[in-house]
Amino acid sequence: MDFYKILLNAHKGFGYLELLLVALFIIALLATMFGFSGKVNKFLKKTTLFTMIFFHVQFLLGIIMLFVSPGVKAAISAGTLMSDSYSRFQYVEHPFSMLIAAVLMTIVNKKVKSNDTISLGVVIMGLIAVGLFAFAFPWTRVFGA
Numbered sequence: 001m002d003f004y005k006i007l008l009n010a011h012k013g014f015g016y017l018e019l020l021l022v023a024l025f026i027i028a029l030l031a032t033m034f035g036f037s038g039k040v041n042k043f044l045k046k047t048t049l050f051t052m053i054f055f056h057v058q059f060l061l062g063i064i065m066l067f068v069s070p071g072v073k074a075a076i077s078a079g080t081l082m083s084d085s086y087s088r089f090q091y092v093e094h095p096f097s098m099l100i101a102a103v104l105m106t107i108v109n110k111k112v113k114s115n116d117t118i119s120l121g122v123v124i125m126g127l128i129a130v131g132l133f134a135f136a137f138p139w140t141r142v143f144g145a
Contacts, residue, residue: 004068011061015137018054022130025051029118029126038117045112048126052109055102055133062095090138097136104129 028044066072075087082088108126112118 004065004070007061007065007068011058011065014054014058014061018051018058018133019137021047021051021054022133025126026130029123032118033120033123038119040112040116040118044118048105048109048112052102052105055098055105055129059095059098059102062098066091066095094136094138097132101129101132101136104132 025047028041028047032038032040032044069091071087072081072091075081075084075091080087081091104125108122108129111122111125115122
């Protein structure tokens, strides 16, 4: 098994865990927002921390895959990186959206960790991070369609 296949399988496996963590994060975020006067609890802190960690792990695995991928090299040399919708999504939109989502989750984690109550801005930032994750997630490749 070559290095790229190992990274690809790790990236896919962590992707499933990331889906679970994102679902738990949304539940914890909305439960905190609409209940208990917005007081941050341990469950929200833990889910935010682990979601952020997995966002970063996924991003690092993906960036390494991007540099060793034979597909991106072929798309660049053929000049179809931006003109082909599959290549554009796979090698440009997906990594860039995940980078922004990871940065937003880092900011959300910092705000949740350092404040006793949650603000609407933090909730919106967390939902934008999840929205970018949902946009960039390759649903058809993972679940078929």
